[in-house]
Amino acid sequence: MAKYKLQDILSELGVDANAPGGAVAPLLARKPHAIDKHKGALTSLPAMPGNQGGSGVRANEGDRSAGSGAGADAAVVSDSAQVEGRGAVSATSRAVEELTSGAAGHLVNSEPVKEEATGLAGGVVNGSKNQDHPADGSMATARRGGEQPAEVQDLLGMLAVKGVPADKLTAAELIIKQSPNRKLVDALIEQGIDETIVQSSVAELAGIPFERINLDKGLDGGFDGKLLQRLTAEFCKLRMVLPLRTEGQRPVIGSTTDNVFLADDIKTRLGVPSIKMVLVTGYDIRGALEIIGESVAAQTSEDNMSSILSDVEEGDVQVERKQVEETDLEKAAGANPVIRLVNVIIQTAMKEGASDIHIEPAEKKLKVRYRIDGELCELLNPPASLSAAVTSRLKIMANLDIAERRLPQDGRIRCVVGGRKIDLRMSTLPCGHGEKTVMRILDSRSISVELNQLGFSEDAMTIWSKSIDAPHGINLVTGPTGSGKTTTLYASLRTLDKTAMNICTVEDPIEYHLDGITQTQMHEKIGMTFAMALRALLRQDPDVIMLGEIRDLETAGVAVQAALTGHLVLSTLHTNDAPSSVTRLVNIGLEPFLVGAAVNAVLAQRLIRKLCVHCKGEQAPSEEILEYLTMNGMSTEKIFVPKGCDKCRKTGYSGRVGIYELLCVDDQLRDVIARNPNVAEFRRLCIERGMITLRQDGMQKVNSGVTTISEVLRVTDGH
Numbered sequence: 024m025a026k027y028k029l030q031d032i033l034s035e036l037g038v039d040a041n042a043p044g045g046a047v048a049p050l051l052a053r054k055p056h057a058i059d060k061h062k063g064a065l066t067s068l069p070a071m072p073g074n075q076g077g078s079g080v081r082a083n084e085g086d087r088s089a090g091s092g093a094g095a096d097a098a099v100v101s102d103s104a105q106v107e108g109r110g111a112v113s114a115t116s117r118a119v120e121e122l123t124s125g126a127a128g129h130l131v132n133s134e135p136v137k138e139e140a141t142g143l144a145g146g147v148v149n150g151s152k153n154q155d156h157p158a159d160g161s162m163a164t165a166r167r168g169g170e171q172p173a174e175v176q177d178l179l180g181m182l183a184v185k186g187v188p189a190d191k192l193t194a195a196e197l198i199i200k201q202s203p204n205r206k207l208v209d210a211l212i213e214q215g216i217d218e219t220i221v222q223s224s225v226a227e228l229a230g231i232p233f234e235r236i237n238l239d240k241g242l243d244g245g246f247d248g249k250l251l252q253r254l255t256a257e258f259c260k261l262r263m264v265l266p267l268r269t270e271g272q273r274p275v276i277g278s279t280t281d282n283v284f285l286a287d288d289i290k291t292r293l294g295v296p297s298i299k300m301v302l303v304t305g306y307d308i309r310g311a312l313e314i315i316g317e318s319v320a321a322q323t324s325e326d327n328m329s330s331i332l333s334d335v336e337e338g339d340v341q342v343e344r345k346q347v348e349e350t351d352l353e354k355a356a357g358a359n360p361v362i363r364l365v366n367v368i369i370q371t372a373m374k375e376g377a378s379d380i381h382i383e384p385a386e387k388k389l390k391v392r393y394r395i396d397g398e399l400c401e402l403l404n405p406p407a408s409l410s411a412a413v414t415s416r417l418k419i420m421a422n423l424d425i426a427e428r429r430l431p432q433d434g435r436i437r438c439v440v441g442g443r444k445i446d447l448r449m450s451t452l453p454c455g456h457g458e459k460t461v462m463r464i465l466d467s468r469s470i471s472v473e474l475n476q477l478g479f480s481e482d483a484m485t486i487w488s489k490s491i492d493a494p495h496g497i498n499l500v501t502g503p504t505g506s507g508k509t510t511t512l513y514a515s516l517r518t519l520d521k522t523a524m525n526i527c528t529v530e531d532p533i534e535y536h537l538d539g540i541t542q543t544q545m546h547e548k549i550g551m552t553f554a555m556a557l558r559a560l561l562r563q564d565p566d567v568i569m570l571g572e573i574r575d576l577e578t579a580g581v582a583v584q585a586a587l588t589g590h591l592v593l594s595t596l597h598t599n600d601a602p603s604s605v606t607r608l609v610n611i612g613l614e615p616f617l618v619g620a621a622v623n624a625v626l627a628q629r630l631i632r633k634l635c636v637h638c639k640g641e642q643a644p645s646e647e648i649l650e651y652l653t654m655n656g657m658s659t660e661k662i663f664v665p666k667g668c669d670k671c672r673k674t675g676y677s678g679r680v681g682i683y684e685l686l687c688v689d690d691q692l693r694d695v696i697a698r699n700p701n702v703a704e705f706r707r708l709c710i711e712r713g714m715i716t717l718r719q720d721g722m723q724k725v726n727s728g729v730t731t732i733s734e735v736l737r738v739t740d741g742h
């Protein structure tokens with residue numbers, strides 16, 4: 024059994040493991056980080072012409088509404104987030120700091136009393152409030168008592184002595200006069216003044232030490248990883264701080280501001296009586312956090328890939344169809360390692376029970392995401408340099424044109440993974456960094472679920488079984504895309520007697536092949552519509568017809584006609600709940616009395632995630648939840664909550680189950696339908712006659728510990 028290591032594969036491919044985005048990022052010999060490349064990139068809030076110009080105009084008019092000021096600031100923040108993520112981080116940190124820490128934190132504040140909240144807190148600020156009226160409450164209080172103009176002058180004076188050009192100082196001074204929410208330090212840096220000079224001057228004036236972090240040394244550059252873990256990287260990023268070392272018992276923390284509230288916060292988090300604060304540059308903190316982030320990411324992705332690659336054999340994934348261009352394959356896809364990588368991608372999907380694979384070339388990596396239990400998660404990150412080769416390999420497997428990169432294509436891959444035949448429905452789409460590939464996994468095993476494994480309550484199971492056993496009529500399954508409608512229909516068909524009955528389907532597309540059933544593919548382009556296929560089927564003496572979807576009046580009309588002439592019709596509709604399916608059929612143009620006469624039952628469904636049985640935890644419900652449960656007719660001492668373990672990718676959930684709302688149309692409801700009721704009225708009637716709603720069914724599953732309240736509420740919003 025061959026064992027492969029990611030490094031070996033990469034080096035075989037000639038991938039420079041040192042390149043940015045390489046899965047193994049070395050940390051010692053680092054180039055200056057990306058911030059260096061941008062002129063003025065050191066500014067946490069880049070100078071946006073609109074912002075300054077806007078403020079200026081407002082200043083001249085004497086109408087500087089704090090609300091508009093905040094709006095402009097917020098716009099800058101979002102802009103900078105797109106251009107340069109770090110800008111946003113530091114902007115956020117500053118805003119948060121200003122909101123939470125208050126007085127002592129501000130080195131600069133030209134109009135201390137009149138200030139209002141900062142841009143990020145814009146929602147709180149009344150837009151029409153004029154600056155002449157200070158904001159009420161804590162915001163304004165928090166901003167009061169900042170640094171005095173004298174201190175502004177001190178800093179400007181010191182910088183002038185240090186040889187900073189006067190025009191830059193004047194410009195910075197003007198900015199903070201016009202935008203009182205901004206800090207002088209930021210304005211100075213924005214003017215292109217070296218952050219080191221600015222921060223060291225600030226430190227000198229405040230009488231605290233100033234230090235640089237040696238980023239060239241990577242992880243050995245003089246910051247304390249253990250303390251960082253205790254503070255968490257998120258906290259450091261948000262507040263722009265970095266633990267540097269411990270002196271005696273006292274942690275030394277680098278920060279961009281000398282702020283006692285921040286210092287208190289750090290003391291509490293570290294559980295120490297005192298810390299020493301030193302001033303550092305934001306540049307150094309961002310650089311250090313970047314190094315740490317990369318090392319963590321590189322470690323994880325390396326571990327992941329190696330462990331996966333180690334149990335892959337080259338032959339584990341075989342393309343079932345004989346390749347016509349077998350020789351080209353090697354050439355186009357690079358070499359064997361790419362084939363192995365693609366195999367790993369597909370195998371991972373099978374191992375994790377994914378329904379879709381998304382392969383997206385990004386700037387620095389090839390993002391491989393999987394849809395597992397309905398949610399996308401990123402599991403593999405091969406280097407970006409492999410993007411084109413991986414895409415080409417997949418296109419070859421799907422018999423697509425590998426030379427065509429500007430047009431979307433779609434195809435199908437048939438392969439065997441670990442002895443299991445699977446089908447992948449693949450599509451490509453040109454995008455920014457190449458072509459994005461999405462593959463839907465059509466796994467016959469995942470569809471061959473029995474009706475009684477789908478999570479029906481006992482009553483629903485009895486009623487639904489009875490209605491699909493009926494000799495004629497329409498049974499509808501309804502719900503949004505991805506709610507498991509096809510699985511339910513297939514499971515229903517499987518319960519029917521295929522020997523004694525002629526069962527036909529019209530599908531778009533045929534997702535799975537069912538034994539003993541005639542399946543027809545719809546082709547709208549050549550005129551083979553659902554309605555046309557259905558008419559053709561009706562001439563084939565069918566007993567049961569499954570129709571992929573009822574989309575239009577014509578199809579609905581033929582379906583009703585079939586149901587009323589002694590055939591059983593199963594189909595799907597795209598509605599949110601069971602009662603609205605009935606009204607939908609009327610709304611697309613069918614006679615209400617025909618709908619009432621034809622429809623046997625409507626099943627609305629959703630898929631909810633099941634709690635992972637390996638890690639779910641018990642909890643006494645909070646008063647609020649208890650009240651909610653009581654309102655829903657349940658009383659329970661305990662509820663289950665997701666925790667997360669290795670078996671569920673730390674999500675706390677594993678696998679999915681359906682929740683159902685089954686409307687059985689009886690004679691009384693047929694009369695009601697014939698009178699063409701409105702949706703709300705009809706739904707109320709259905710519930711009065713005993714229909715269990717989606718949410719009620721979901722709450723039953725909460726009660727029995729299968730899932731959580733939040734999961735049920737997530738999929739049944741408003742139902």
Ligand SMILES: [Zn+2]
Pocket residue numbers: 635636637638639666667668669670671672673675676
């Ligand atoms: Zn678990």
